[in-house]
Amino acid sequence: xxxxxxxxxxxxxxxxxxxxxxxxxGYLIFILxxxxxxxxxxxxDAINSWNVKSIVLDKDANTSLTQSLITSDAVKKSKIxxxxxxxGQAAVVAKKNGLTKESAQYLGLKENQFIAKNLKxxxxxxxxxxxxxxxxxxxxxxxxxxxxxxxxxxxxxxxxIVGFVKNAKLNIAPVIYGNIDNWLAIKSLNGPFRAxxxxxxxxxxxxxxxxxxxxxxxxxxxxxxGYSAQNSTFTFMIGFLMIISLIVIAVFLYxxxxxxxxxxxxxxxxxxxxxxxxxxxxxxxxxxVVSGLIIATIFTAITAFVMPAAVPMxxxxxxxxxxxxxxxxxxxxxxxxxxxIILNVDPVSVIGG
Numbered sequence: 001x002x003x004x005x006x007x008x009x010x011x012x013x014x015x016x017x018x019x020x021x022x023x024x025x026g027y028l029i030f031i032l033x034x035x036x037x038x039x040x041x042x043x044x045d046a047i048n049s050w051n052v053k054s055i056v057l058d059k060d061a062n063t064s065l066t067q068s069l070i071t072s073d074a075v076k077k078s079k080i081x082x083x084x085x086x087x088g089q090a091a092v093v094a095k096k097n098g099l100t101k102e103s104a105q106y107l108g109l110k111e112n113q114f115i116a117k118n119l120k121x122x123x124x125x126x127x128x129x130x131x132x133x134x135x136x137x138x139x140x141x142x143x144x145x146x147x148x149x150x151x152x153x154x155x156x157x158x159x160x161i162v163g164f165v166k167n168a169k170l171n172i173a174p175v176i177y178g179n180i181d182n183w184l185a186i187k188s189l190n191g192p193f194r195a196x197x198x199x200x201x202x203x204x205x206x207x208x209x210x211x212x213x214x215x216x217x218x219x220x221x222x223x224x225x226g227y228s229a230q231n232s233t234f235t236f237m238i239g240f241l242m243i244i245s246l247i248v249i250a251v252f253l254y255x256x257x258x259x260x261x262x263x264x265x266x267x268x269x270x271x272x273x274x275x276x277x278x279x280x281x282x283x284x285x286x287x288x289v290v291s292g293l294i295i296a297t298i299f300t301a302i303t304a305f306v307m308p309a310a311v312p313m314x315x316x317x318x319x320x321x322x323x324x325x326x327x328x329x330x331x332x333x334x335x336x337x338x339x340x341i342i343l344n345v346d347p348v349s350v351i352g353g
Contacts, residue, residue: 022292036234088183108183124163136174249334289331
């Protein structure tokens with residue numbers, strides 16, 4: 001540690017450039033990780049807030065909530081308890097004169113079931129009557145207020161905003177919670193349909209009907225449009241950046257080691273054990289990477305503070321800490337090549353040459 005600190009202090013500019021490179025790589029990885037998590041959360045915020053373990057859909061709906069319809073006859077064949085809730089989904093465009101139109105997901109609920117009861121409101125109250133709705137905070141950010149009358153698509157029926165709820169998004173669209181009877185009208189359904197799906201806190205819940213199928217929530221989320229592809233893309237991007245950082249750190253440390261080979265030869269000739277030199281190289285790598293990550297973390301914190309709410313980013317400290325630890329391990333791997341050179345240095349051939 002002493003040798004590494006002494007050398008860094010002496011060559012401030014050289015090691016400053018290396019730290020600057022690590023800062024840029026770390027900051028980029030932190031931002032991409034936060035963006036990936038933010039987009040993923042916007043696909044599933046509403047689902048996660050329900051705390052459910054299974055979902056029942058029409059077996060021919062291809063695991064799509066939008067395509068699923070469950071009939072009243074199917075529901076009657078099974079016992080619905082306090083751990084189950086009906087869910088009616090419809091894609092809508094909400095509008096009010098003078099304000100931005102919002103592409104949203106209308107989710108119809110029964111007001112006496114657990115999803116409706118457990119909505120975490122940030123303002124107003126829960127829907128109690130027909131044509132009352134609770135909407136995601138995005139509406140509030142775009143100028144909508146409590147008591148505003150909104151309409152869906154080209155229909156003339158007006159719905160009153162009575163409450164706002166935080167982090168209620170599905171498929172990256174803000175959610176509108178309302179009465180499930182209104183869902184039937186919005187979907188223009190005249191048949192004996194009861195819901196789009198039934199969600200349950202019980203992982204083993206099933207309906208006794210051959211036309212429906214139960215899926216785990218994890219399976220359902222993985223089939224959301226674009227969800228898996230989006231997460232895979234960001235995972236590969238972050239992985240490639242890790243590999244790039246490994247190569248860059250290894251190259252820099254290799255060049256520095258080659259430039260100092262005579263110094264190492266002299267130290268070896270003076271009887272300094274290889275273990276001490278290896279320890280100095282490892283500690284130097286850790287110091288450089290950790291210093292760069294600390295600065296990158298500061299930049300990330302500033303970014304989180306100034307980032308507009310409209311940008312879908314989630315700064316999850318445990319996850320970002322794990323990413324930072326991965327970068328430290330990457331730095332240690334990058335120091336293996338210089339260590340091999342140090343172990344093989346021959347004082348006689350280097351000094352004598």
